[in-house]
Amino acid sequence: MQVLQRRGSSVSGGRVAVVGAGVGGLAAAIRLRAAGFEVEVFEKNPEPGGRMGVLRGGGFTFDTGPTLLLMTDVYRELFRSAGRRLEDYVELVPLEPNYRVHFGDGDSMLVSRSLPQMVAELERIEPGSAPGYYRFLEDACRKYRVGRREFVERDFERARDFFSPRNLRLLKETQAVNNYYRSVSRFFRSEKLRQAFSFQTMYLGLSPFDAPAVYALLPYTELAEDGLWYPRGGMYRLVEAMCALAEELGVGMHLESPVEKITVVKGRAAGVRVNGGEFGADAVLANADLPYVYRNLLPERALRDFTVRPPERLTYTASAFMLYLGLEGRLDHLSHHNVYLSRDYRRNFEAIFRDRTLPEDPSLYTCVPARTDPEAAPEGRDALYVLVPVPHLDSGVDWNRERDGFREKVLALLEGRAGIENLRRRIVFEVVRTPEDWRREYNLEKGAAFGLGHGILQVGYFRPAIASRHIERLYFAGASTRPGTGVPLVTIGARLAAERIRREVAG
Known part of the structure; x- marks a missing residue:
């Protein structure tokens, strides 16, 4: 010991x-x-x-x-x-912009705390969307302030403390328990913007089509309350x-x-x-x-x-398939944080949470920390963190059989969607983590990387x-x-x- x-x-x-x-x-x-x-x-x-x-x-550092x-x-x-x-x-280093979201059709948008830059991106994708964005922020602000003060930061020892008339009124007024994706859709007509402001539930291993609307607090805190930071x-x-x-x-x-x-x-x-x-x-x-x-x-x-x-x-969150790649050459065309959404956004979540199968066209997230911190990788190289949401272990997916094939699928997506040329030949360091590893290393039930569902x-x-x-x-x-x-x-x-x-x- x-x-x-x-x-x-x-x-x-x-x-x-x-x-x-x-x-x-x-x-x-x-x-x-x-x-x-x-x-x-x-x-x-x-x-x-x-x-x-x-x-x-190999000189690389990955979270x-x-x-x-x-x-x-x-x-x-x-x-x-x-x-x-x-x-x-x-x-703590503030990140600006926060990240880039890539849509299934190849279009993308920068998500920024800068209001002029953000409005320009929104109007490019959905002309006339700025007023809806302001209303979205106002609604999300109320959910954030009320939700955090009255629910998140309180320990409800008794049922009557949680189900008090005041709390029930607040839940109704803020519509915090409504469906999150439908809530976001009230503010934007464009499917792209609905995706850009709903995928954040995956920070918690949740589907936006199942999550309560209170999680509008996630994009809100990135955009208006505190922003994104990097230690x-x-x-x-x-x-x-x-x-x-x-x-x-x-x-x-x-x-x-x-x-x-x-x-x-x-x-x-x-x-x-x-x-x-x-x-x-x-x-x-x-x-x-x-x-x-x-x-x-x-x-x-x-x-x-x-x-x-x-x-x-009890229900559980998704798990995650991870690649930690040390690459020869730099990835200067990528942001610190990058999100690549499936061509069939809804179907991707249905595969993970309803069907519990590996998605055919998975969404994925990448982090390139050397964009902010050069010491994350040796000179002339880059560290690439890749997270792909996948079902937890109740899915019946045999990772001993599927691991290598799914890795190949993800590498192909990185080459095609993220524009990383000759990726396989550039790998000089690699670690793969599957839901089985999450379960073994951290005693996580069902290998659910984010714990119990919400x-x-x-x-x-x-x-x-x-x-x-x-x-x-x-x-x-x-x-x-x-x-x-x-x-x-x-x-x-x-x-x-x-x-x-x-x-x-x-x-």
Whole structure:
């Protein structure tokens, strides 16, 4: 068991064991330690960060999971809660333009925070669309402000807290639970613009044809609230910054230390079993994938926590087929972020979420970090990150059989759609990741890269709770608990969990 050096002040709040050093576990550990708890984090992998990992090889550096940094106020507030400034740990670079969206017919548009540039692009594609864009932003702004303040950043301990007359009125007024794609379509006639402002649900592994309209907050925060940012050195620099702060505060970090069981004594979480030994604690916070925790680390009676839907009826997000390619030569014609939408936008989502088959003409996303950070690749070369949404492992896709063929399909799309000539001959470094790898490396149920889905019966009060109802002093942070998936929401959820622990354990 690898233990990082600990430095810190006295302990006044009790001892908390954190299972998993993903972003949620690290954020909660920072808050709890700053509040006076002794905190020990146990991580099964050799490096912290969970799905927000890093891959280095051949002089190339790749983020392995999230690559888009949104809602930076969430991370700034986290560091302020410990008396620090985020800017002293990591340099955040604003991206402009945000990205380029490529449509199935070969047309494309730049998505920008610059209003004049954005309006010019919109009018080129759909003349007269500017007023609809302004109305879209106004509607999305209300969903963002109300949704975040009244729902995302609140921990609903009881059903009546969520279903209060005021909340029901707000949900109705904002139309937050309406269908997202139909909501976007109210503002634009062009199918291209409807796609350009709805594909963002894939940041959360969701189909825009199934997602609730509240997720208009995603394009809104990119365009009007905070924009897109890049941590100099990659998204993993944010993980390294959190680890540095945790170490300064005195958090114990135990790597390559998989938790075997969460110890429950007389109905209360009392610690963890790790590496054959027992570690006692006054509370346990689980940051491992929530379905895995319930299935593998807890006694069977904990399943009584699932009062809305039993575990076997939970729905899951998509997974992702990944290529991390180090290439000879530069890709100067590509932006930092690039989105390539299927020629049959709707059919692509139907294949993934309804039919659970590999799409014939997949949409894909690429990131070329050296456009912003030259140190991401050796001189004269480029690092290319490729993400293709695919079904999770309940699809029955045999990745041992399909892996190589699907890779060839993606490479052909990159040559044809992204204009990368002689791609195969230019590859000097390559790593492939399939849903099987997501499941194996991070214990993700069904290899669903984004965790539990966000259908109407899996959001808000209906989503698995931050605190267990049947095991005292057991708490959760991560993509599959409240408020939901995505790095900002996970970080917010870590704050809610830490606040709950402070009230119930120290108080």
